[in-house]
Amino acid sequence: ERTLWRYAELLPVEPPVSDAQFNEGGTPLIRLTQYEQLYEHPHIYVKDERRNPTGSFKDRQAALTVTALQRMGIKEVVLASTGNAAVAYAAYCARAGIKLWLFLTSLVLAEKMREAALYGAEIVKVSGSYDETKVVAAEFAKRRGIQLDRGARGIPGKESMKTLAFETAEQLGLTFDGGGWRCPDWYI
Template sequence: MGNRFDLRCEGCGYSLPKEKLMGLASSSSCPSCDRALLNAQYDLRGDRFLDWKSQLLHRKGSLWRYWELLPITAWETVVTFGEGWTPLIPLPKFGRSIGLENLYFKDERQGPTATFKDRQATVAISYLKEQGINRIVLASTGNVAIAYSAYAARGGIQVYAFFPAGVASAKIKEASLYGAKVMAVEGTYDEAKAAAARFASDQGFFLDQGIKTFAGVESMKTMGFEIAEQLGWRSPDWYVQGVSGGMGPVGVAKGFKELKTLGLVDKIPALGLIQSAGCAPIANSFHRRETQVSTVASPDTSIATLATGNPGLAYNLLKQHLDRDGGDCAIVTDAEAWEMVQTLATTEGILVEPATAVTFAGVVKLAQQGMIQPQETVVINCSGREKDVHSLSF
């Protein structure tokens, strides 16, 4: 591969060239100012991408078809199950019921472990393997631990996964089956993250911060690449996702930004950010026009995957995008989400995880409020399938 990329700080502008990446922890913090995100930057000039669209026509259906814009320097270290290139499926029936003419969902349920976290896992584990890291510690509400454990097993890396209270036992068991060493924390997701950080520090193991790392952000931009390509090289008007920590849409927006720089699309879509009523720091802070996020000390939602009370830097990045390129936030109750799970199953034949149901319910609200116009093209991140139907609350 031999990809040329630098890591650049969004805050102070510090740049770390590829030659100094070896041994660098995949941290979200700049080693110079320790207060902003390290962002992977690629050379998009010159002749390298002139015939990129033509080249893509002959590549396999995997997110690695976009390898020139991913932070890996050697193909032999890539750990993959062929993830990505998930279908973009129209929803004319559901769309008409809520007054939207061009509604699609990106079906991430079809990934190797049935959630969009497979994207994050393949890029992050491949990067860590390239760095020679063989033990990683993480905190998870289920999907990240499952995806990372599967890819880590394939890549020869040991995972230590910390789970907060309320995570379905089926998800913990699945991560364990892949060989992860699991630890249960009697507390919130934020408390599980703190426990994981202490353990990693005490043991001298690598602490993976998931989507907040540059590898996680880079993985999510491939969803933007795929959506644009599947729409005939155009951007949707809206990209909508249920958010917890919030960095996923940051990555998707980065993908569209790079495509716009390359002249392959004409705009960056507006973001629809949907949160649970019991833990909505991003949505509430944005609606109050706050410059810094107001955290939620004690999340009160049964949807564990959306229970991040402190999104940190993600709020500032998302607010910048919303202010610059448009979009809005919506808040959905747990009861509305559970009702949507059943509605989608009985009307469209798709079974989704609660975090996706929150997203669909949020689209309904944004359409009813007139934020999303009837003729606009809307893409929903169908983030995953519910793996334990016994955990659903009807």
């Protein structure tokens, strides 16, 4: 399996059934030889997260979080976002049958709002900063008795990011050590 769920035993959420997955994770590690020459460094790579289902590393966060919500029987959730998480959560919530209320700052690109809406998310635009948007979303969730998701601050969101590290170490190991894991010297 080449998805982030290959590391299921190290994650706080059991994998979803296969029809609830989008094949998230398993993105390529690409060597940038021109940058190696330019910066006089022998090994420069980029982890190409654009290959995820909605084109962002936020798919990892949405995959784990929405799976956790689904396992808890939650049918409706509120999220404040600045863009990429909105689209990822909209896609995963649609697939899981969870109603999503997205609170977005007015600075979020119109195409991100449209894309999230195409997945069926309810979009609420907030004139204000992201911090103000989070407050409005939290008040809405509390008033309506709806689950508020904290995005990258929630446990599944935080835990999802370690799959990036696992994949990178595994892929570098295949490149240099013939199968073992190898951690990068720097990660930017």
